[in-house]
Amino acid sequence: MSERLRLAVGVMGNVASMLLYAAPMLTFSRVMKKKNIEGFSCVPYVLALFNCCLYTWYGLPIVSYQWENFPVVTINGIGILLEVSFILIYLWFSSTKVKQKEVAKMVVPIILICVATGMISTFVFHEHRRRKVFVGSIGLVASIAMYASPLVVVRQVIKTKSVEFMPFYLSLFSFLASGLWMAYGLLSHDLFLASPNLVGTPLCILQLILYFKYRKNPVMEVEPQKWPDLEYNDDKLKQEEKKDQSMLVLTENLSTKN
Numbered sequence: 130m131s132e133r134l135r136l137a138v139g140v141m142g143n144v145a146s147m148l149l150y151a152a153p154m155l156t157f158s159r160v161m162k163k164k165n166i167e168g169f170s171c172v173p174y175v176l177a178l179f180n181c182c183l184y185t186w187y188g189l190p191i192v193s194y195q196w197e198n199f200p201v202v203t204i205n206g207i208g209i210l211l212e213v214s215f216i217l218i219y220l221w222f223s224s225t226k227v228k229q230k231e232v233a234k235m236v237v238p239i240i241l242i243c244v245a246t247g248m249i250s251t252f253v254f255h256e257h258r259r260r261k262v263f264v265g266s267i268g269l270v271a272s273i274a275m276y277a278s279p280l281v282v283v284r285q286v287i288k289t290k291s292v293e294f295m296p297f298y299l300s301l302f303s304f305l306a307s308g309l310w311m312a313y314g315l316l317s318h319d320l321f322l323a324s325p326n327l328v329g330t331p332l333c334i335l336q337l338i339l340y341f342k343y344r345k346n347p348v349m350e351v352e353p354q355k356w357p358d359l360e361y362n363d364d365k366l367k368q369e370e371k372k373d374q375s376m377l378v379l380t381e382n383l384s385t386k387n
Contacts, residue, residue, distance in 0.1 A: 135316040139200030142309035146204045149302040150177070150211045157218050166222050174215045175235045176275040181208035182243045183268040187321070192250060192260045200313070201322065242267070265321030272325030276307070276332055283332075286339050290346050297340055304333035 153174070160166055185208075186192060188201035196202075216232065223229050246267055250260045282295045307329035314323025 131316065135313060136200070138309055138313045138316060142306060142313050143200055143204040145302060145305035145309050147207065149299070149306045150204075150208045152296075152299045152302055153211075153215055157215055160218060160222050164222055165224060166219055166228070169219070171216060171219045171228075171232050172235070173275070173278045174212050174219070175232070175239060176271070176278055178209065178212035178216065178236075179239045179243070180268070180271045180275045181205040181212060182239075183246065183264065183271050185209060186243070186247055186250070187261070187264045187268055192257065192264050194257050197317070198319075198322075261319075261321065265319075269321055269325055273328055276325065276329035279303075279332065279336065283336060283339065286343060290343050292340050292343050292346070295336060295340060297344070300333060300336040300340055304330065304337060307333050 156169060160169065182205075184201055185205040188198035188205065190196060193201075216236065220229050220232055223232070246264060250264050254260045254263055279295075286292055286295050307326045311323050311326035311330055314320065314326065317323075
């Protein structure tokens, strides 16, 4: 019964995480449409890639015992594909080589750390328990860094009393994924899976509280460069779409008069 419950929670965690990883598709559809990364930051996607790589390795039979953490492997494997896609799109539409170099300086060390972690855990440690402790400890740091990245958004929301750059669905999916993986880790008696989410879940709850507190406040006009955050809020997108439509109608009227 406990094994079935653990598996069920793992499957639900996969679904919630899939929604979370897919959420930035709105951002990158906007980037591809405008062919400009505007003020978006690549840091959260690089940190998410780091986290996914480590926990995919953690869940494989080389580190874990057989396929006890198969749900961890599946969702983080999908996460790797999505995050790599997002980073490549970001690099493609970067307007300057400076930003491309900045991303490369973040990605290359992360790849080296992941490769070194895989090599050391395979050839230095010969027991699953020690491998899990080694890889899990590094993964714990990566997860906490990933969950800490939205604190910049939280600070700006409190400062401006506006949820313009903190979309509801991103916060909701983060909460669901974090809560479910915390439950999965506790049911598996695996602190390396539960601990990061013990940190992430309260942060996600804080984001939801702030959203409901400030969601009715007017959207503030702020230049994108001053906001190194992930997504535009839905209200902001709608306002910008209306502006684009108004400009299009105005252009057509002018053309007709001419």
